[in-house]
Amino acid sequence: MSLNIKTETARIDDEIKLSSGKKLMSYDIKYETYGHLSDKKDNAVLICHALSGNHHAAGRYKGEEKSGWWDNMIGPGKPINTDKLFVVCPNNLGGCHGSTGPNCINDKTGEYFGSKFPIVTVSDWVNSQKSLLNHLNIPFWRCVIGGSLGGMQSLQWSLEYPELIKNCIIIAAAPKLTAQNIAFNEVARQAIMKDPDWCGGDYLKEKKSPDQGLSLARMLGHITYLSDDSMKKKFGRDLQQPNLKFNYEVEFEIESYLRYQGTKFVSNFDANTYLLMTKSLDYFDPIKDYGDKIQRMLSKTTCKFLVISFTSDWRFPPHRSKEIVELLLDNNKPVSYAEINSSGGHDAFLMENENYFKTMDNFIKRLR
Amino acid sequence: MRVRDDFELIISWIEKDSRVLDLGCGDGSLLKLLKNKKNITGYGIDNNIKQINKSIENEINVLNFDLNDGLGEFKNDSFDYVVLAQSIQEIKDPKKLLNEMLRIGKEVIVSFPNMGHWTSRMQLFFKGRMPVTSELPFRWHETPNIHLCTINDFIIFCGDNGFTIKEKSITSRNFIDSYMISLLPNFFGSVASFRIE
Incomplete structure (x- = not known):
């Protein structure tokens, strides 16, 4: 089957209250979809992008030389198989590829947001992605998947909306940043x-x-x-x-x-x-933010987790990913953890690797 | 596929609905059997990514940890059973690992290939060669097995370290062996399984 790539913009008119206390009355989320939503609407997968990513995760636009940033992973017959799954990848709020961000015109003032654009956090992104879920009229995510900063969003989803996420894949991530x-x-x-x-x-x-x-x-x-x-x-x-x-x-x-x-x-x-x-990366620290509440939040999730790290990643090395695994083990959550041998560094999560792709493929084929 | 002898025994020892941690879980077959037959929950641990991927294929929760790093990720008494099925021979510090297993599990189950089996003894005695058997198929220079032992060795090891043997079972694949096992377990048993507290 074909990738069936569609690029859209969702106008969200629900007011969003941000972690900083500031509000946005309405905002745009630019997103791309691949594959087809099933009649039961039970095959939607959310892809969360990392620091420099955007909504264009897979496929190639006409006339463009380069394909989307995760084109090796998403597509027909690929681990994130668009023959079976309906894949949604939004550009994050505050991004610069079509979603409302500092480089957009503020409707109220008629000027660029620029310095006036509020700082948004991982939690704010998850809330805006929840609005996108509603906008798309999808009842839940079969799986939320992300690498690096995207992995942090996956984790945040499982904490904040346990009833809306069935599976969670966290790749090359950490539960918080170190001083370094x-x-x-x-x-x-x-x-x-x-x-x-x-x-x-x-x-x-x-x-x-x-x-x-x-x-x-x-x-x-x-x-x-x-x-x-x-x-x-x-x-x-x-x-x-x-x-x-x-x-x-x-x-x-x-x-x-x-x-x-x-x-x-x-x-x-x-x-x-x-x-x-x-x-937003610096601020992320759900274990500290939620304190004891995190156990209650995790107790509500029936979500199945997959955590993946890469041996040569020194930005979020394996022992940092293991901190996430430990949090999940402490709370008796179903979790699998794979440590992939790779010389690719942190960027290994974007690179083709036989064992890594097999891990993803085996897990995603059996999503329930 | 035929179920491994030690697996059958381990399954019979494990109670329904319990929490199990399987160390050196390989492709996850034991946990898969336990899930189907005893409705257990739990995790497998292995340090080989190919095995991790097979376990994921078997829908087992599996963790890519190195047992030689200890089990610091787990809290005290967090499992009903901690199983080490035919992997102890690959562990750097078996005493340390067994203590860790007893810390996090209410009961510990260990099975291992018996180096005292007559086929091993004969190879060393008559051929003067390091034994290569169906349970221990590696030649000396390519084996991952660094701590092989006999049944008697293991019993002494438990005694020396204050590990209480609750039950033990010695099995063999060979018909004649099975007949003679009760007489000379350390000579005729090819695989030994122990329940330890």
Whole structure:
């Protein structure tokens, strides 16, 4: 069967009260769907994207060279099999690919949101995704799936709406960030905010663009997504020219690669969204936020969990994913945990890997 | 498929609706049988991703942990039974693991291939070679088995460490062996299973 890719925008008119206490009266959620919703409406799967992701998870638009960010995983006959499942992938609130975010015009003022856009949290995203579920008139998610920041949203779903989620897949994630994780995020934010063209967040109004800062932030982030091993294998100390130039231009392949990644990123991402996403990562800590209440919340879920980590991931290494597993074990929840051998670093969750795909395929084929 | 002898025995020892942790669960067959026959809940643990994937295929909750790292993920007395079926020979520190099993389980069940079986003894005695048997199919240089023992060794090990043997059962696949087992268990038994408290 075909992927049956559809790109839509849902106008949500329910007011959303955000974790910060601020409110949005209405907002847009841009989303993509693949496959077909069954007559019983019991085969819907939610895909939650990570920091730099968006709603375009699979397939290829006409004229586009690159396919969606998880095209190897989602599609006909793939682990997230669109022949059987109806897959929904929204762009998160505060994103910059069509959902309401800092780069949108505020209807009330007629100006760009910019610095005025409120910080949203993982919990806020889950609440907005719940509104999308209602909008689509789907009674529940057969499964919620996400990697990295997306995995945090999957976990949050199982806590916040236990009755609306039957299965939960949490990949390359952690129940909270460490000081080191936050430190990297802070350097990324500083890179953006120290760029004079950031204009306190209102660069669109000023017709400017903090490209230098955003590209630096992305370069830094990118290093943390790869592993030392994979960088060694891919670039080593290879030079672009045969001889050293004794100046500060690009010489090593890795320099060229990082600059390329930075520049490419700037062309389709918004600096304020980057700030917001990193902040949302930093704030995530449901075990602390809910305290003792978390046991009561988990007691309500009949959801089956799958947690996956990757050996070379040093951003959220296996022992961090195991913290999630332990929380679930402590509460007698049905959980499976797979640790995948990979040299791909944190980004391994986006890469093809025989064992990883088999884990996903075996679990998803047996969703109940 | 024929059910492994030690599995049949372990299944008979486990009560209905109990909570079971199966260490070195392989493809999850034991837990699957226990789920169907005894309506148990629980988890399997294995450190091989291929086995993890087979367990998921068998719809078993399975955890990709290394038993040599201990069982710190589990709370005291959180299981009715903790099972170690024919995996003890691969464990770095069996004493430490058994203590951990007793901490988190009300009862511990251990089964292992008997190194004292006559086929092993004959190979070493007559051929002068390290035994390779149906229960222990690996040659010395490729075996994952670092702590093989005989039934007598295991009984002494339990005594030395204060593990109380509640029940034991020695089985064999061979008809003549089964006939002689009660006479000389450590010579004719190929697999031994113990219930420990």
